[in-house]
Amino acid sequence: xxxxxxxxxxxxxxxxxxxxxxxxAAARHAEDAGLDGVxxxxxxxxxxxxxxxxxxxxxxxxxxxxIKVGMSVFVPAIRPLAWAAKQIATLQHVTGDRLVLGVGxxxxxxxxxxAGAPYRSRGRxxxxxLELLPRLLAGEETRLRDEPGEPPVRLAPAATMPxxxxxxxxxxxxxxxxxxxxxxxxxxVPPREVAEGRALLAELAAGRGRPAPVVAIGGTAALGTGxxxxxxEEIASG
Numbered sequence: 001x002x003x004x005x006x007x008x009x010x011x012x013x014x015x016x017x018x019x020x021x022x023x024x025a026a027a028r029h030a031e032d033a034g035l036d037g038v039x040x041x042x043x044x045x046x047x048x049x050x051x052x053x054x055x056x057x058x059x060x061x062x063x064x065x066x067i068k069v070g071m072s073v074f075v076p077a078i079r080p081l082a083w084a085a086k087q088i089a090t091l092q093h094v095t096g097d098r099l100v101l102g103v104g105x106x107x108x109x110x111x112x113x114x115a116g117a118p119y120r121s122r123g124r125x126x127x128x129x130l131e132l133l134p135r136l137l138a139g140e141e142t143r144l145r146d147e148p149g150e151p152p153v154r155l156a157p158a159a160t161m162p163x164x165x166x167x168x169x170x171x172x173x174x175x176x177x178x179x180x181x182x183x184x185x186x187x188x189v190p191p192r193e194v195a196e197g198r199a200l201l202a203e204l205a206a207g208r209g210r211p212a213p214v215v216a217i218g219g220t221a222a223l224g225t226g227x228x229x230x231x232x233e234e235i236a237s238g
Contacts, residue, residue, distance in 0.1 A: 007035055078115035084133070101163065168185075198212075
């Protein structure tokens with residue numbers, strides 16, 4: 001039988017305020033319940049209240065010792081690449097190498113405009129990030145492709161490269177996962193699309209001589225006597 005893990009999205013700002021929660025306590029509760037991971041989104045300007053993803057995840061990790069902490073999903077291409085690498089390296093240090101790096105290139109044009117990043121170049125910039133992040137985190141001297149006239153960058157201290165799970169169910173995301181990722185991370189998609197995507201993922205990875213990445217599926221569920229399953233908007237703002 002294939003191994004599997006179960007994790008949860010940490011509560012968003014609205015739920016924290018309503019229920020008097022804090023992120024370290026929420027993460028600790030998930031760890032005490034025997035879950036394998038807690039996750040937080042990465043949104044800059046989506047209209048609703050959100051926390052900075054890396055800072056929120058670091059706060060959550062401070063209340064735990066074992067559980068994995070994950071970005072769902074980090075958008076490296078809206079940041080200068082060296083800055084994105086520094087945030088990832090810092091998370092690895094403060095969590096004791098417990099980070100799982102979900103990566104995406106979405107958020108809509110508004111988020112990219114707010115970041116001053118070119119929306120039309122999001123795919124190329126994401127590929128560049130995934131190609132260069134291992135070298136940057138390893139502390140190697142790295143020349144940044146979007147800054148060809150600048151000297152190479154060397155970051156310190158070095159950090160372990162976390163596993164990368166590429167989000168989204170698009171063909172581009174599946175190709176990115178097969179070529180550059182350790183996992184494919186579709187969310188809220190029908191089982192048929194997951195099965196088709198998994199077959200394509202394995203085919204593309206094999207064509208490059210790589211093992212098939214793991215498949216992690218994001219979905220919704222409700223336990224207990226609450227008000228029911230959270231909406232897509234509530235999940236997005238988490």
